[in-house]
Amino acid sequence: MSIPIILTNRVDSSLYRKYLKSAKSDLKDATEKILPILRSVETEGDLALRRFTETFDGIQLESIVWNPMDVQVHIDPDIEKAFLKAKENIESFHRAQLRKDWSIQVDGNRLGVKHSPIPSLSVYAPGGTALYPSSVLMGVIPAIIAGVPEIQLVTPPQKEGLPPILVWLAKILGIKRIITVGGAQGIAACAYGTESVPKSEFVVGPGNTYVAAAKSYLAGLGLIGIDSPAGPSEVCIIADESANPMWLACDMLSQAEHGEDSSAILLTDSEALAKEVSRELEKAFEERPKRLAMKKKAIYENSAILVMPNIEECISFSNELAPEHLEIQTKNPEQVFAGILHAGSVFLGPYSPVAMGDYISGTNHILPTARGSRIYSSLGVDTFLKRVTFQEISRESLSRLYPYVKTMSELEGLDEEHGTSVKVRTEGHQH
């Protein structure tokens, strides 16, 4: 077997349109299953959390809420150094996202926008092999910079106790609360609050289907805000003959390493490059056999190399794909990037593999997947800041604009009170 190489043309797009997958998974079945869990947590609180944790995790919870300051942990100094460097860079990039309040004069009145943080946030961190400490930095740092006053971590309990790296991260981030309840019951605890878990009004972070279903359902009720729906990880690469085929193969495999449903799509105008990358993939499978079956499945079944007539077609297809990660490895990456409308995060030039953004460069790695970047943004400070608009109307302007308000409110059948509330102010001073 080998990765599919598809020579595309404008005539028969059916050959490659199947790679435009949207993981619009119907959460209906999962939602049916979690509804009784949500209801129990809402009505029974901690009691329900303990019961579900015993049933689903096989763990009898001592404490539900932990203060990381009360837990002693030892972390390898090299790991500390790496995470502190990542923290520093993530902070630098996200601090630059902070927005100034502003106001302008419009038609004699002062109108403006003030930014204020959401009141509270829970960051969900999956447990076991899905525990990615780097994602904790990505979820928490933007919220701290936005000024969110209450931030807590939520994570499934582990038989061997709290993961030391999670406790250490919570300490250096100044987080005062770790909730050890996973799954739908963990999300419900945050949305409704219980005796021991304070309610959060926003929940972010990846999780399994039940976590996703609980987040979606509770967000639909307006009870919590959530990040964009998360699916399998994916990369798209636009490359021309100037790119290094071995590096491209590494980048595609780095995506495949996330799971067999991961996808790597290489778009190129060079058939020669396509063949070289395919050979490099095979060589890599021999040289680096770890997780081989998984990587092969991702590459052979969910990935492809599409040879397009030209780079413009690559750009246009990439915009349809709206990939989570987009690498541009061409002679002039800026020029290609100028045509890019929809992507989660973009990596320009030969020395920008996705792994740099995953861990250390400072951009956020919590990104919309499954074509979500057509409508959603990556996680950032803006995720946690609201724009509160304001206005101060002048008396002169109010009088001048009143006839328009009268006309419009009459048309909408709201003239009696809407119109009057303006009219009375045209007739006299405040007292």
Place this chain on the structure above:
Amino acid sequence: MSIPIILTNRVDSSLYRKYLKSAKSDLKDATEKILPILRSVETEGDLALRRFTETFDGIQLESIVWNPMDVQVHIDPDIEKAFLKAKENIESFHRAQLRKDWSIQVDGNRLGVKHSPIPSLSVYAPGGTALYPSSVLMGVIPAIIAGVPEIQLVTPPQKEGLPPILVWLAKILGIKRIITVGGAQGIAACAYGTESVPKSEFVVGPGNTYVAAAKSYLAGLGLIGIDSPAGPSEVCIIADESANPMWLACDMLSQAEHGEDSSAILLTDSEALAKEVSRELEKAFEERPKRLAMKKKAIYENSAILVMPNIEECISFSNELAPEHLEIQTKNPEQVFAGILHAGSVFLGPYSPVAMGDYISGTNHILPTARGSRIYSSLGVDTFLKRVTFQEISRESLSRLYPYVKTMSELEGLDEEHGTSVKVRTEGHQH
């Protein structure tokens, strides 16, 4: 009867906490009802649209899609002038919301944000007595300024044909498509697309429970993006003894005019003012009897005047309430506003009644309701712009940062390919 006046203190908050309503309406029943409609529209397309329109609206659709340029309408010149003035002011305020792309150097690398518009938008406009043409301006103008390339209006069909004001607005806004299908079937047509209705990836605008349920359900699937859930309209006013009681009563009634479930909460530190406002409300009921039963129900049952120990307590309660509209009518409105964290849109000073923002000042009147402003923003240019992050890593920086990537990816079990994709680049030049 009269409006409840509640003298609050810090001891017994139960007296007034009931006004902290969240309209978390469970859309479950409505969702059950609309699921077959969504499925039919997805599979049968136009055929289903025609069938549901005959069943629910009693109308046999000639055309489903209209080009406003093909429809002749005559609009009163005063109405034209008023809407053109509103358009001008809304455009001025929203143009100021446009954001510049930017990049900075972080640890030797260039990181930045580029803004790009969502690809397509449907603006839903309810029909009949709920047709508010001003809301069409509010939904469409921010999207035009954001650069959304495809914008269409969706509205229930009317026996007497397309409302002339809607056609005229579509013309002056440059909208090329009006879809005359209402309810859940209208939303489904936009989300899935049919033979005659192009698919949209974002849907905004108010509607009945079925419209809301369809939007929520399809957004939960990741099929469309939507604005924040809309509930009954509400105003909160913070006022001290410097405020004009008659004006305050007018502002509260202007909210009540929207419907019997509307709510107006006055927070003040002055018992005298509270009593005067209550008297002014009664006087207004006598002087302006239109929609009297409705207004009385809204004022007597869903509204209240809370007399607080001081203005600080008013601010703190207002932040819990997170009102859709907040008026500040105190001696020093700016000082009060400094303490405000959660509100949809804020109206400062004596000459800023909500009606000015509803129609003419230029701010947006599509706002989060039912405490939603704790986590959501008002509709604006940002609603339709995504933030695409990007990075260009330098070779020097890549080599220097590689050990950190190695350490972190090893910890997460992703070192083989993630680590390698960085490592190979430290070992040689591109070719």
